Structure formats: C-alpha cells, structure tokens
Amino acid sequence: MTVFIHLYYVIWIAFLTACCSTTGRELTSGQNVVSVAPIEVPDESMYPRFAEPIPNVTVTIGRDALLACVVDNLRGFKVAWVRMDTQTILSIHHNIITQNPRISLSYNDHRSWYLHIKNVQEVDRGWYMCQVNTDPMRSRKGYLQVVVPPSIIDNMTSTDMVVREGSDVTLVCRASGYPEPYVMWRREDGQDFNYNGESVSVVDGETLTITKVSRLHMGAYLCIASNGVPPSISKRIMLMVQFPPMLSIPNQLEGAYIGQDVTLECHTEAFPSSINYWTTDRGDMIISEMEIVGGKYEAFPMDSGYNKFMMLKIRNITKEDFGFYNCIAKNSLGETDGIIKLDEIPAPPSAFTTTQKPVLDNQTIKKKGQHQITQANEAISSNFQGGAYIEQRNNFGYDDDNNSANLQRTNPFVITFFLCYTLLTRLYLYS
Numbered sequence: 001m002t003v004f005i006h007l008y009y010v011i012w013i014a015f016l017t018a019c020c021s022t023t024g025r026e027l028t029s030g031q032n033v034v035s036v037a038p039i040e041v042p043d044e045s046m047y048p049r050f051a052e053p054i055p056n057v058t059v060t061i062g063r064d065a066l067l068a069c070v071v072d073n074l075r076g077f078k079v080a081w082v083r084m085d086t087q088t089i090l091s092i093h094h095n096i097i098t099q100n101p102r103i104s105l106s107y108n109d110h111r112s113w114y115l116h117i118k119n120v121q122e123v124d125r126g127w128y129m130c131q132v133n134t135d136p137m138r139s140r141k142g143y144l145q146v147v148v149p150p151s152i153i154d155n156m157t158s159t160d161m162v163v164r165e166g167s168d169v170t171l172v173c174r175a176s177g178y179p180e181p182y183v184m185w186r187r188e189d190g191q192d193f194n195y196n197g198e199s200v201s202v203v204d205g206e207t208l209t210i211t212k213v214s215r216l217h218m219g220a221y222l223c224i225a226s227n228g229v230p231p232s233i234s235k236r237i238m239l240m241v242q243f244p245p246m247l248s249i250p251n252q253l254e255g256a257y258i259g260q261d262v263t264l265e266c267h268t269e270a271f272p273s274s275i276n277y278w279t280t281d282r283g284d285m286i287i288s289e290m291e292i293v294g295g296k297y298e299a300f301p302m303d304s305g306y307n308k309f310m311m312l313k314i315r316n317i318t319k320e321d322f323g324f325y326n327c328i329a330k331n332s333l334g335e336t337d338g339i340i341k342l343d344e345i346p347a348p349p350s351a352f353t354t355t356q357k358p359v360l361d362n363q364t365i366k367k368k369g370q371h372q373i374t375q376a377n378e379a380i381s382s383n384f385q386g387g388a389y390i391e392q393r394n395n396f397g398y399d400d401d402n403n404s405a406n407l408q409r410t411n412p413f414v415i416t417f418f419l420c421y422t423l424l425t426r427l428y429l430y431s
Helices: 002-019 383-395 405-409 412-430
Strands: 057-060 065-072 079-083 088-092 103-108 112-117 126-132 138-152 161-164 169-172 175-178 182-187 193-195 198-200 207-210 219-226 233-248 253-256 262-271 275-280 297-304 307-314 323-331 334-344 363-365 373-375
Touching (some): 057 065, 065 126, 065 138, 088 103, 112 126, 138 233, 161 169, 169 233, 253 262, 262 334, 275 297
Parallel strands (some): 057 138, 161 233, 253 334
Antiparallel strands (some): 065 112, 079 126, 103 112, 126 138, 138 175, 182 219, 193 198, 219 233, 233 262, 262 307, 275 323, 297 307, 323 334
C-alpha cells in the first residue's frame, strides 16, 4: 500500500505539473485548479497535521453522505480528496475535479474540509482519502458503507399456488439487499402449522417445502426478508389445497311431533367450494322459501373457509314430512351425500290453562263495602280444586256478591258438612 501511495503521488504530481503548472489553468473538465506541487518545510513542527481520523460512514442508499477531513496548521499547503479504489481525484483544495454531479465540496476556516455525496448509490461504496501535499505526502482515509434495505425479487419468487391434497409443494422467496437479507416464512394468521411432522410457527430460509400437504395447510403465507436496514419487507403467497367434498352429520336421526318446527344440520368440507343442496327421499330437490312468509322450507348455509354448515328448517311438521332427507355436496373433484331420518314422536301434554280464582294462604279478601274474612290455609292450585271450592261456596250460600251476613244465616249442619268436605278433598289431593 505504501508503494502504491507513493507511486500514485508521483503520477498525480506529474499530471498536475503537465496540466496545471500555472495558477488558474483550465482543465478539460472546465474547472480551474491551483498548483499543488509539494512544499518542503525544514522544521517538522511547521508541517500540517490531521486533528482527527476520518470516521467511517454508513448511509442508506438514496440518502446523502458527508466525509470530514480536519487539518491543523495547513498554512499554504493544499488538501485533496481521492477515491482510492478507482484512483480518481475528486477535488483539489477549493476545486472539484470529478465530473460526477453528485459530488460537491465545502470547507470551514481553512481547517475542515467536507466531501458531500448526494443520492448515494452502491457504486459509491469504498475507501476515500484526504491528503495534504507535504513531502512526503500525509493522508487519512475513511470508508463509506452503503446499505440497501431488502426487496423481494418477484420474478424469482413463488406466486399463489393451487395443489392437490397429498402432494408435495415448495414455495420459493428470493430477496436482495445489502447486507444480504435473512428470509423466513410464517402463516399470515400467526398460527402454527405442521412442517414435515413438526408443529412450527416460523421456517427459516428462502424455500418452504411441505410434504404431503393437507387441507390444514391451506391459507396465506408470508415471506419476510430483513437485514437490519429498515424497512423489512414481506410478500403474501396464498396456498390453496384441492380435495373432493367430505360430509358429516351431527344427528342422523331426528324426532319431531306434528305441528312442530325442526332444523336438520349437515357439515361439509370441500375445495373448490362445493355446491350444496337438500333432497327428499323421493329425490326431489328442496327449494328454500325464505322469501315467502310462512314458507315450508328454509335452507341456509354458513361458510367458514373450506367448511360449510348446511341447515334445513322445516316448519309446521305434517305426516307427509316424516321420512328421509339427503344432504348433497358436489365440486369438480367429486361428490358425497348423507341421509337424515325424521321420525314422528308423541306430542307433549298441552299446558294447563289456569282459570281458578286466586285464594291465597292467609290472604285477606275484601268484599264489596263489608268487613274482611280471613281464609287460612285454603290455597287452591288446580282447576278441579278451584271449581269445586267455588261450587260449594255458591251452593252453601257464600257468594262473592254477598257479605259475611250470609255465613251467619247458614245452617250449622251445612257449615259442618262444608268443612268436612273441604278437609276430605285436601286429604285426597295430597295423598
């Protein structure tokens, strides 16, 4: 390197001597430069010295870079910037030599010299030297690192794929950037998936190979590339797994009584999505009558990915509705069906209609404008009991429209009979 620097210094001096021996001579680039012939100084303390090293600079592609060179005691010496790997002179003192329009120069107090590079590109990556025309030449160098965020190479990356269940599938993702990107795969929904016998959430590497793919692998996968330079980037790849319809029935036997509404249920799985419908045991297709008020049938599917839940509601069951119902699913790969039997069951007993007049334990019943009569422990809870009690009250002179004076006019024998009858009735009912 020392030999190279001295050789380069000699070439540079020879070039400037030939082209720029007088102050203000114009180069082919159109820039004026001054002579930078080496200056010999007998006293070492009078030589320029670098106040600090040139720091290495890291810049993201497309941004601007700044390299600083600080020289003390420069006096009449000249400063130049040189691109080392291409042996290109960029600037000499106050003048720009390179024809690269993205490079400019600034300085401060004849001490700090700044090399500006706008819109940095990958070709700008490399070593840069700041040198002073002493004899021997003195210099410092710094490295410009240009980093590039990752990007997906579309023409080398997989697109959405459709495969048959049970086959092998390989997804590929290529990425570029500097430093070289790290690539990984995961499901978009974040769930674990079976990867060659293991349940994993992330797979490293540019390729994702799944052997004997199943419908459980169906979904969106993300190829994510990152290299520490923001932003990371991802590509979404949809994996679709084809398989013929499969069907399951939660209840193959359903019971209903005449006049009841009943709902039959059937579950199917298929991709591509299947065509699902219901038929009777005679093979007649059942047409949904959802739009008709009081319609006989209402068929409504519910989709969840490759799953479908088929429901058939039958309103106001009649004798003709009992029998077999077929649930059928078809797609381009095949078809399947299932049978549900609807049987008649006895209707439950009708609910009793309460018609008795409430008579509550220890509750005071007010009669029209008269005094109160307390009826203790005589709560009647059934139609028969209430009817019998009311009939006895009417037969023996205790009427809702009369007052307690009617009770005083009743024969004592009747009162005794009434009390005995009531007691016997209660014993019979609670026995």
